[in-house]
Amino acid sequence: MKKLIAVAGIIFLFSCAPDKSKNAEEFPSQPAKSAVEEVISDPTKGLGAVKNVTLKIPLEKDRVDRGLAIYEMKCSACHKLTDQRVVGPGWKDVTKKRKPEWIMNMITNVDVMLEKDPEAQKLLELCLMRMPNQNMSIGDARDVLEFMRQNDGEK
Ligand code: HEC
Numbered sequence: 001m002k003k004l005i006a007v008a009g010i011i012f013l014f015s016c017a018p019d020k021s022k023n024a025e026e027f028p029s030q031p032a033k034s035a036v037e038e039v040i041s042d043p044t045k046g047l048g049a050v051k052n053v054t055l056k057i058p059l060e061k062d063r064v065d066r067g068l069a070i071y072e073m074k075c076s077a078c079h080k081l082t083d084q085r086v087v088g089p090g091w092k093d094v095t096k097k098r099k100p101e102w103i104m105n106m107i108t109n110v111d112v113m114l115e116k117d118p119e120a121q122k123l124l125e126l127c128l129m130r131m132p133n134q135n136m137s138i139g140d141a142r143d144v145l146e147f148m149r150q151n152d153g154e155k
Contacts, residue, residue, distance in 0.1 A: 044098075046117050048105030050138060053145070055100060058155055060146055067147025074134050075144070081151050088127055095152045100145055107134070107141040 045051065071079075078087035094103065098119075106113050106120060110131050113120040124130060136144075 042099075042101075043118075045101035046099075046105035046109075046120070047112050048109030050101045050104040050108065050141070053100040053104060053142070055149070059150055063143045063146035064150050066140075067143040067145070067150075070136075070140055070144050071147055074136075078131070085127070087129060088131055089123060091148055091151055093152055095145070095148050095154070103145055103148065104138065104141040106131075107136050107144060108138055110134075 080086055080090040081092065083090040083092040098106075102117075102119070106117075110120075110133050114124055114130055
C-alpha cells in the first residue's frame with residue numbers, strides 16, 4: 001500500500017511539473033492595451049467596458065446639457081442631428097436603432113469596435129472613414145447618449 005502511494009505521488013509530481021514552453025503557449029504575455037476587447041454575451045451591445053446601462057425617464061437634464069456641449073465641441077464636425085450623413089452618419093434615431101451599450105462602446109472603444117463589431121464595420125464600409133478615437137470617458141459617453149435620446153424625441 002505504501003509503495004502504491006509513493007508511485008502515485010511520483011506520477012503526481014511529474015504531471016504537475018511546470019513545462020515552461022507549454023505554459024507560455026497557453027498564457028501568452030499580453031501586450032499592454034488600452035482598448036478593451038472583452039466580449040459581452042449579447043453581441044448587439046458591441047465590445048467594450050460598457051455592459052449595462054440603465055436609462056431613466058424623464059431625461060436627466062444635466063446630462064443632456066453636458067452631452068450637447070460635448071457634441072458641439074467634439075462630434076458636430078462629422079455628425080448631424082438629422083438623418084443626413086456628412087462624414088459620419090446623422091444621429092437621428094440612433095437610440096432607436098442601437099442599444100445604449102452599443103452606442104457607448106462605439107464612443108469609448110471605437111478602434112476595437114471598427115475592428116470586430118459587424119455593425120460598426122458596416123458603417124465603416126458606408127462612410128469609408130474611420131471615426132477617430134475621441135478620448136471619451138464612459139461618463140462623457142453617457143452624457144452624449146442622453147443628449148442623443150433627447151434628439152430622438154425622448155422627454
Ligand atoms: C472625424 C469625424 C468624426 C468625429 C469627429 C466623430 N465621429 Fe462618430 N463616426 C464617424 C464615422 C465615419 C462613423 C461611421 C463608422 C466609421 O466609419 O468609422 C461614426 C460613427 C459613430 C456612431 C455610430 C452611429 C450609428 O449610426 O450607429 C456613433 C454613436 C458616433 N460616431 C459617436 C460619435 C461621438 C459621440 C463623437 C464625438 C465625441 C463622434 N462620433 C465624433 C466620424 C466621426
